[in-house]
Amino acid sequence: MSTKRKAVLVVMDGLGDRPTPELGGMTPLQAANTPVMDILAKEGQNGLMNVIGPGITPGSDAAHLALFGYDPYTNYPGRGPLEVLGSGLETKPGDIAFRSNFASVDKDMIVTDRRAGRVFTPEEQAALQSVIDGIEIDGVQVRFLATVEHRGALVLRGEGLYANISDVDPHETGKKILECKPLSPESKRTAAIVNKLMIEANRRMRDLPLNKERARHGIPPANAILLRGPGRHDEITTLKEKYGIKSVVIAGGALYIGAAKYVGMEHALVEGQTGTIDTNFHNIALKTIECIESDYDYIFVHIKATDNASHDGNVKEKILAIERTDKMLGEILESTRDKIVLVVTGDHTTPVTIGEHACDPVPIVLWSSQMRSDCVERYSEFDAAQGALHTIRGMDVMPLLLGYAGHIEKLGA
Amino acid sequence: MSTKRKAVLVVMDGLGDRPTPELGGMTPLQAANTPVMDILAKEGQNGLMNVIGPGITPGSDAAHLALFGYDPYTNYPGRGPLEVLGSGLETKPGDIAFRSNFASVDKDMIVTDRRAGRVFTPEEQAALQSVIDGIEIDGVQVRFLATVEHRGALVLRGEGLYANISDVDPHETGKKILECKPLSPESKRTAAIVNKLMIEANRRMRDLPLNKERARHGIPPANAILLRGPGRHDEITTLKEKYGIKSVVIAGGALYIGAAKYVGMEHALVEGQTGTIDTNFHNIALKTIECIESDYDYIFVHIKATDNASHDGNVKEKILAIERTDKMLGEILESTRDKIVLVVTGDHTTPVTIGEHACDPVPIVLWSSQMRSDCVERYSEFDAAQGALHTIRGMDVMPLLLGYAGHIEKLGA
Structure with missing residues (x-):
């Protein structure tokens, strides 16, 4: 593998589909x-991919970990930890991360509003x-870190912390904040630290001037936090450690980031x-090109609009999201081919x-300007089944990309 | 996966074949x-399957475990343990199961007839x-449990039993029952318990009135048991524990049951x-439909006739068994599509x-009324090679079936 190339992974979230009556049986x-x-399908290698495994319906987050190898x-x-990390609050191995709500409680810690009125000024x-x-x-x-409206991200950092604990959120009003149990x-x-934190946060929040101000406007006080979805940032071998590559994500949604x-x-x-159809595809193309031209070895580009349209059952918008992504790919290829x-x-x-998510495999095309092609002429779930990649798994994508891009060392002599 | 479906696995034993001169090179x-x-092949997804792995010739029992995941x-x-369980003698984890013969021995425990004349009244x-x-x-x-003719099933139940022991059957007459060794x-x-059992069984059997009666008719006495094929019912995660499903087998042969x-x-x-070509295909269809309509989530239907015909080299009967199965599938689909x-x-x-069994993969079709199809138009070993499932393994079948039927939870969010 003489010259190295940049590895680019473009994921359209929820892309795969089934025959759709509204489209005369097409996807x-x-x-x-x-x-x-x-053109990519015609010049490259196509296949179907079970992102996690045959018959396994992937959640987006687990699916992306597989795609990253x-x-x-x-x-x-x-x-939780992935959303927290994506929200901008940095974590490191050993940290416990939670998603959090500002909430309203009375003096006995009984929840009166799980979102403290939802309205928050910066x-x-x-x-x-x-x-x-x-x-x-x-x-x-x-x-x-406070994020959007009543939402936030919270991290515990210290020795010997583990995430296998029960929920503190009673999930309904009129009930006391639950004791966190191991x-x-x-x-x-x-668990003991979470319980102390519930009390300490309440102590620090309840008398803030902003709560008097909120009361004057009839808005519930933000005098407690509710934590959910605890997870541990485990020891993980980074892409840099695994492959010696510098990598970057271009995504709108916190979960993917x-x-x-x-x-x-x-x-x-x-x-x-x-994360919507109104995302700026042109700017994504420009940033992708910029990253390819800079010292990144691997660029991951995530388009969420396809999945939103799918969950909404909006066929036209799914097609539009695919077509806009296609145009974006054209822009990227024009200068980085x-x-x-x-x-x-x-x-x-x-x-x-x-x-909803389903277990059906997704189409995949692997392309470079200097590789063997196969007999496939169009990019689709049906055509991909005839391709030279046959059926692969999500975990195969990273080695394939980096292998063809010259970033994986030969094994043996 | 909003609506759940019933998962149905139909196995024609020994189905796969090779070009057959008698059929002008067809299978x-x-x-x-x-x-x-x-029609299933046309509407569904086809592939070839290495039931255990590439190049591995499967025994029917091991193959079925793979098909069950x-x-x-x-x-x-x-x-042994599978036949015993299929014969109707229940076992549970920790039990040691044997297949057994009634045999004839002299007073020195020398075997004079390994099947005690084969003839037994109920x-x-x-x-x-x-x-x-x-x-x-x-x-x-x-x-x-006495089963057919001289045959039976025997189970040892107790603490600390293991199946790695030597045979007691000398496998020829004129030799003494062998000492069982660990x-x-x-x-x-x-092993010590088996040796004591050989003596105790002989002690209890030898003076039974039926042996005097047999002697009067010149039939060898049934005064010993010969055990073979010991195996341990190991701890195993059941389908219920793995997937939360209620499952049922419709089969004629003890090994499959x-x-x-x-x-x-x-x-x-x-x-x-x-287990023969004369099995009642219509009744099998009716029972399958009944199970689909009841609260079973997974129904396994086994047809043995294809394998018998194959072992006998009987081309016509193999074709007949396939055609009768085809008709049976039509009956099932008509009301459960x-x-x-x-x-x-x-x-x-x-x-x-x-x-004899061979290592060649078998054709597989995965069908539901709401899935993507592929380019395959006929169900055969040759056509299946062009299908969208490509080559899978036996262990992929259960996740595929249960995934498409909506019985496997999404991994991740």
Whole structure:
């Protein structure tokens, strides 16, 4: 493998689909006008992919870990830590991460509003963040980031913390914040710290001036935090450690940014990138090209709009999301054609006809300007079945990409 | 996966074949008239399956464990325990199961007839069973069931029993019953119990009135048991524990019923179901439909006739068995079409030209009324090679069936 190329993975979330009556039995991908993907299919190698395994319906987060080359059965830390990491609150191995709500409680810690009225000014968020972030309990440091509305991310950092603990959120109003209990002996200390944190956060929040101000406007006070979805940032071998590569994620959704950062990617911010059909595809293309031209070896680009449309059962929007991604790929290829190895695929199937993830494999195309092609002429679930990649698994994608891009050393002499 | 379906696995034993001169180079499956299977192939996804692994010739019992999702290299207890379980003698984890013969010995325990003349009335079987069943030796309980002719099933139940012991059957007349020896240190106690059992069974059997009666008719006495094929019912995670499903087997042969019960299936008895070409296909269809309509989630249907014909080198009968199965599938589909996910396959290849199991993969079709199809138009070993499933393993069948039927939880969020 003489010259190295940049490895580019483009994932359209929930891309895979089933025959759709509204489209005369075609899938949205078949119905979409995709001249660029069709050229990739014609010039590259195609296949079907069971992202986790045959018959296994992938969640998006576990699916992405597989696409990054990590076994989701042993490396999946739960959605919480990935969302937290994606929200901008950094974690490191050993940390326990939670998603968090600002909530309202009475003086007996009985929950009166699980979202504290939902309305928060940036100033209120900053004030609340400043009293929670930095709390220390029994040598464990609390990190906190207010994110959107009543939502936030919280991290416990210290020795000997484990995430196998029960929930504190009673999940309904009129009930007291629950005692956090260890669900395994090793988690005893973590549960005790969470219980102390509930009280300490309430102590620091309840008398803040902002709560008097909220009361004057009839808005419930933010005087407690509710934590959910605890997970541990486990020891994980980063992509840098595994392959010696510098990698970057270009994504709008916190979950995908978080999954990518979890395996060691940097995050490249794109102006106007969102998780919807209105994301700025042109800016994503420009940023992708910029990353390819810079010193990144691996660039992961995530498009969420396909999955949103699928969950909404919106056939037209799914087709539109695919067609816009196709145009974006054209922009990227125009200036980087001979510098990259490209994979275009999905992380799971979400048939618009059922609006939920399903176990059906997804199409995948592996392309570079200097590789063998196969007999496939169009990019679709049906055509891909005839391709030279046959059926692969999600965990095969990273070695394939990096292998063809010259980033994996020969084994043996 | 919003609506759940019933998962149905139909196995034609020894289905796979090779080009057959008698059929102008076609396989029996190619030569058979199979309109229903052809529709399944056209509407579903096809592939080839290495039931255990590439190049590995499967035994029927190990093959079925793989088809049920169990690794036969770690979960196969030997043929004995599966036959015993299939014969109707229940076993549980920790039990040691043997197949057994009634035999004739002289007063020095020298074998004079390994099958004690083969002829047994139901009354004789009952009398012999009643003296062996219930023996207790050093805290170990003996369970015994007389089955067909001189044959029976025997189970040792107690603490610390292991199956790694030598044979007691000298396999020829004129030789003394062999001393059972432990083949590993942990089996020492089991071997000692078997040796005591040989003597105790002889003591209880030799003076039975039925042996005086047999002597009067010149029939050899049934005054000993010969045990063979010991195996341990190991701890195994049942299908219920693995997937939360209720499962059932519809089969004529003890080995298949036993393998299915070993992983936790119930057995649905069908009037007229045998292991031959004369099995009642119509009744099998009716019972399958009944199970689909009841609360079973997974229904396994086994057709043995294809394998018998293959072992006999009987091309016409193999074709007939396939065609009768095809008709049976039509009956099942007629009333359950939109309620099931269906797999039709074989457990191994038995070419009629060689009459023995071979390592060639078998064709498989995965069908439901709402899935992507592929380019295959006919159900055969040759056509299946073009299908979207490509090459899978036996252990992939259960996740595929249950995944498409909505019985496996999503991994991740």
